Amino acid sequence: MAEHAILVVEDDSTVRELLRYRLDKQYDVLTAANGEDALDKIEEQVPDLIVSDIMMPKMDGFALQSALQADKNTRVIPFIFLTARADERARREGARTGVDDYITKPFDMEQLLSRIERLLERMQVFQTQLGAEIGRDFSQRLLPNALPDVDDYRLCYESEARQQGGGDLFDWTRTDDDTFFLTIGDVMGKGLRAKFYAFTFLSYVRGTLHTLLKESTSPAAVMGEINDMLLNDDVLNDTFASFLLLHWDPAAHQVTYANAGHCRPVLVSETDVRIATHSDLILGLEEDTSFTDTTLDLALGTALLAYTDGLMEQPLRDGSLLGEEGIVDLAKPCRTSPAPIDDLLASALSVSDRSAFQDDVLALWLQRHDGDVPPTC
Amino acid sequence: MSFTVEPLAPDTVVIRMGEALDFRNADDFKSTFQDQIDADVRNFVLDFSKTAVLDSTGLGSIFSLYRQISPDDGQVAFADVSRPVQVVVQLTRTYKVFRQFPTVDAAEDALISA
Known part of the structure; x- marks a missing residue:
């Protein structure tokens, strides 16, 4: 100091x-x-x-x-x-x-x-x-009070904020045609400053979504707008954020996403676990960055897991970090669990050498029902 | 913790990144590169050979450096990138912006002859 x-x-x-x-x-x-x-x-x-x-x-x-x-x-x-x-x-x-x-x-x-x-x-x-x-207040405002309730799906999320944590955020919006926009992000930096920027940033993203959704439901288009804003806004200049925007259409059983340098979402199905690999550059770094939409089909019983880097960076007993591979392994059995995120976080801690998470942790689980999946979480 | 800076050419330096660049020392790194920018340095080779930790605050400080020098056609190159740093660079797709070289010498050759 x-x-x-x-x-x-x-x-x-x-x-x-x-x-x-x-x-x-x-x-x-x-x-x-x-x-x-x-x-x-x-x-x-x-x-x-x-x-x-x-x-x-x-x-x-x-x-x-x-x-x-x-x-x-x-x-x-x-x-x-x-x-x-x-x-x-x-x-x-x-x-x-x-x-x-x-x-x-x-x-x-x-x-x-x-x-x-x-x-x-x-x-x-x-x-x-x-x-x-103030940090606690910001943390609460960066997270929703409730989740969408949709037939044929279960949705759960968990977030744990650390005082030394950063600007994790999660938000959702329902569109006029009963689809949903889910926003997960991490504004770089630590402590109150990061939370403040995340807060400012989320307000802007909500505004942008509201305006843009009238014309398009492309996450990539929204991402481009947010990137321009970060580069040109005086307050947010020099703010960087990783961002995952998901457009979820429950009737079509599809999720279309754009990923700006955020932790890659994981798809957990009955037969395998795979990473949704496509992603583009993190926000706030380069003008005219191009973002691409990718559409994922959600088969019966399939879950989509999205999270922030605090989970990935949890140290293990051997000194290495949990990492993407670690999360993939831990996510597999959660598909049929009555509380998938609770189980995921508990198992992450059980392989860790610490008794608590070192950083803010946020994880979201979106799963289509089938006979084996518990109805809620 | 401080960072060692070695000049390679009048407008090019190498910064030895040490074992960690994270929320604890990101401000030190910022003041280190700010002094160099003020002295008209525009190309930075970051030596990551010993770096075991690069968190998002640390990466953010590198982005700040890039944002300052890129309008003057400056470059930030990553040299001898350790595995933990590689993971972060892959995840954030920042290899699209920061050129990577196997060694500091290779980065020096590429930047100075350019």
């Missing part, structure tokens, strides 16, 4: 340099000679904490602190006053909103250091908790 940046505001150059010297060992230190100077510095880089004198020329510490309180971007920066005026009046004035501590000169350096450390720690805990809360 990067060092915390501390801004020291002090007109006495001896004290200023002493503080810089002591703080420099643990922190990234910025300095300013008065309040005005400090505001300029903050404009350039927002510090993680401010230590400020009160009496200074041009703009004093009180005026600086009031100016920071008035701006929502600087209001929460921890603020410590450092002053020679040990009298009660100054202390009262110093004990105003947004001042976290008040230390009198001549000050004990160790005491100042420990207070700085405590304040930064408190800030860190607060940020981590907030991040986790």
Whole structure:
């Protein structure tokens, strides 16, 4: 993690340099000679904490602190006053909103250091908790509340989000002619940033689908639009995502898909397990990437399994990763299981050397009924 | 962890990728190549001989590099690609964008004579 940046505001150059010297060992230190100077510095880089004198020329510490309180971007920066005026009046004035501590000169350096450390720690805990809360909220919004209920089919999915996980997403839309668009994707990156981009991205994909479905039900056409958007949109520029778009027609027992660098779907039938091999380049990398539709027929009892890379990258006992081959092996017996995804994930963990998944894991199972297949999951 | 950079020509460098490029060190890799781009380097040979881990965040950082240099006709070449890296490259179909060479020398010959 990067060092915390501390801004020291002090007109006495001896004290200023002493503080810089002591703080420099643990922190990234910025300095300013008065309040005005400090505001300029903050404009350039927002510090993680401010230590400020009160009496200074041009703009004093009180005026600086009031100016920071008035701006929502600087209001929460921890603020410590450092002053020679040990009298009660100054202390009262110093004990105003947004001042976290008040230390009198001549000050004990160790005491100042420990207070700085405590304040930064408190800030860190607060940020981590907030991040986790937002992360959970995003994760939930990146997944649907319910699945389509279609005669002759069972559909199930499971998703486990890790805090250090990324931007896995899954969504579905019903078209006017009772077919379905299923979207599975993974926005590259980790943590809150990836989840935020995934969230933004999914909103766009929903909008695009809504518009495009009036003209075409080609996943490849939609994929091309999404790729252009990623390359040309200012917010999403430098965002990359693997994506699997499935157009499922239950009446025709067909799934047509386009795959942009995503984990390849697996078809599990009574007689064999095979990988739907065709895929194209990942999204966000090249203009004019061409995407192709591939149609799969779903025979009686056949299941289609789609998933994200967290499953594939689960480490095994021998140090290698589960991989596509591993998933193919594990998927085979799930066809006749009453809970195929639960069984798949449990068996992935049973061959792993860890007790939990290391990354976000998302898996979807779509299966056409026959006599042997349990009706739901 | 830091990355070793060796110049091959005024606008070409090789970066030794080490054992892993993942969410833990992707930002280090970004600042490594950014310094090179700022110094007008446009061709990058990435030596993957020792790389056991390449996750999606790591791959994303390579994409960022590519997006920056491709408008200037720069290239990103993969050299001596280990098996785990090969799997990721296949899966994401990025071999369509990044040329691959058996060795750093072969990549150097191809990029510099081009």
